[in-house]
Amino acid sequence: MYRYDEFDERFVRERVEQFSDQVARRLDGSLTEDEFKPLRLKNGVYLQLHAYMLRIAIPYGTLSSRQLRQLALIGERYDRGYGHFTTRTNLQFNWPKLRDVPEILGLLADVEMHCIQTSGNCIRNVTADHFAGIARDEIEDPRPTAELIRQWSSQHPEFSYLPRKFKIAVTGAEQDRAVIKAHDIGLRIRRHPDTHETCYEVSVGGGLGRTPMIGKVVRDYLPKADLLAYLEAIMRVYNLEGRRDNKYKARVKILVHETGLEEFTRRVEAEFAELDGPSINADPAEVSRIAAYFAPPTYRALPERSTALETARAGNPDFDRWVEVNTTAHKQPGYAAITISLKPVGEAPGDATSEQMRLVADLAEEFSFSEIRVTHAQNLVLPHVKLSDLFAIWRRLGEAGLSSANIGLITDIIACPGLDYCALATARSIPIAQAIARRFAEDTRQKEIGELNIKISGCINACGHHHVGHIGILGLEKRGIESYQITLGGDATQDAAIGEILVPGLAAEEVPDAIERIVAVYLEQRQAGESFIENVRRLGLAPFKAAFLELDRAA
Amino acid sequence: MAAVAKRPALPAILLANDLLDGDVVFASAAGETLAWTRDPALALVADDDTGAERLEAFAVSEFAAQRVVDAYLVDVETSTGRPVPRHYRERMKTLGPSNRRDLGKQAGEGIAPSGQRA
Incomplete structure (x- = not known):
């Protein structure tokens, strides 16, 4: 670290x-x-x-x-x-x-922490793939890049008063777990097909909120050494030309949209050509110094499989299910990454008590090189755990109410704090998440449904990422009561997509039934091995809309 | 930030956040003057323009005196004998998070058990 x-x-x-x-x-x-x-x-x-x-x-x-x-x-x-x-x-x-x-x-x-740039019109906390340094589909660890951007963007005098807030995410893997396409700038580390050097694919103008947009690629292969100069070129174009007259049109996505991708790219490239790259780009010695902090920990040489784990799984179906759902294959043989669900049924998504934080800190110290990751889906990760330790960890997590086996399933719901806490919210999010989780709590049912991401925001600002939820729920106010709009077909991965409106306005108590109805269409019409999102992509919205029309006629 | 937003329909109460602690406070009658209370049941209800103007003037002076922030009038209904905001957002401010009944005003935080002003 x-x-x-x-x-x-x-x-x-x-x-x-x-x-x-x-x-x-x-x-x-x-x-x-x-x-x-x-x-x-x-x-x-x-x-x-x-x-x-x-x-x-x-x-x-x-x-x-x-x-x-x-x-x-x-x-x-x-x-x-x-x-x-x-x-x-x-x-x-x-x-x-x-x-x-x-x-x-x-x-x-x-403990080397702060709250700087967690608000305001500046470059916010840089996020990355939560399986950085672990994932088998990774080309390169994105964290040295994220740390370099953190240092460059902290108190950057030129970018402290931007037209609006600015969010950057980095991934180094094939599969996008960092939602890079919904960021102002999304970076993907990839290999150049001819030179095989690692480069960045640079996307600009993604974002959720009032006007959701998927980021557009402005550079396919940016040499790694040019990163900061290129970012600076993008920021300069945005800082100069981004709208300051209307806060709802001030994000870079609007500039990219209004200017057009081709012209925006031309301006960025022109600015980049003008900049004195060597004076802006990081000193290679500094890049190496940062990268050294993210060197892999000292793993033990272990076999690919653990008989202790296999015995424990065979003897305990709940543990077996948890291993299946909450662990991820690790680069290093004999290790796994554990995702600890902060979505126990009936609790507020993403909340953790001080006791739970301490337990996770202890487990990390004992079993995972003292390292923890936070995911954008509001869960925690122990990144480097020996397979033979999984059973002991699962038992201790269970004692603290943290052994829910639901990662990526219908009860692993993203929800912003909503009107239970937030001054900007127009409706509550947490009770909606709780009601849906209770409705679908049964393990066999969750398993039957498979991967399904529900994301809930309590206002149009979309902190709950509802636009990119397979099922998105947006809480609004209609005529003095809370009203919920349902979208379908959003996707937060490399196949990023914005969901389309399925139902414009439901009362809070109608939401769990609506989710039931959507899931029923999927279960009825799915082909062998077809996930929920694949099903929605194949069928489109029509059969789901039809299910709601039937409901209206029956009523 | 304006100290007082546009006046809502009457009857109304004045609420704000305490500058130091951040929790929600309500203007209440203290003899001839006004004072802040944490207890929504003790909020002074303004039924007419004179009452509303008095609350607005209090909001302006208390904001200027660095005692509260985000002070504004909220329209209420009083059929239960105590003022209840008509809008659900403002009702939340008199209660606390609906998923944590153990926290906030609904759990009696900052409110004297006897119902006396805290």
């Missing part, structure tokens, strides 16, 4: 001191709310419905046991004993007091 050098350390500590002073000046009246608000937002402090909220950056979703324990401590000491992992792989505390925030920031700095 990356470790702060003296500059990182000093920078974060200075920020804590600055913010402490800003809070003091707000309280004594020398700063007005109008002056203070942008300052608190630059440090991740929002005002929500019931309290302030503090958003802590978890760069590319990688955490150490020590860091996760510190988050558990903060949750216990300054909050209500739990936190919420977000789709940006950050952690949010829902109840901090403003007077405590400087102290919390100090505790975060003690």
